Amino acid sequence: MTTLCIAFVIYSATVYTTGTAATSASPMSAEARHGQELFQDKNCIACHQFYGLGGYMGPDLTNVISKRGEAYSGAFIAAGTVSMPNFNLDTDEVSALVAYLAFVDQTGTYPPEEYKIEWNGNVSQVDDPR
Secondary structure, three states: OHHHHHHHHHHHHHHHHHOOOOOOOOOOOHHHHHHHHHHHHOOHHHOOEEOOEEOOOOOEOOOHHHHHOHHHHHHHHHHOOOOOOOOOOOHHHHHHHHHHHHHHHOOOOOOOOOEEEOOOOOEEEOOOOO
16 A cells, blocks of 8 residues: 555656646747737637637638638738628738737647547647648
């Protein structure tokens, strides 16, 4: 019983001290922060999702920059579409929203394609080879 208790303490200490992996995303720029504020002010999450969470009228925007590019995304944001309203944003606001989407894009991939099960039971996403 003592051996099990000692093993549990060592295992718990190891898991507690290693923590979760730090994200590889760089800190959010001031422009991206402004884009985040615009995203929230315009209630974009009512129609769009990040990592599958949010509204379902529009597409998931988690990786829209790496899949479609900044110019494509900026054009849609600036002009709107049949199902997305034109918010009459100026070029600085469109640029800020694109910067925010680029920041979100570097935080991960959705939907994850491969999982890795670690020795301690944690499940993590295999790094995206973009």
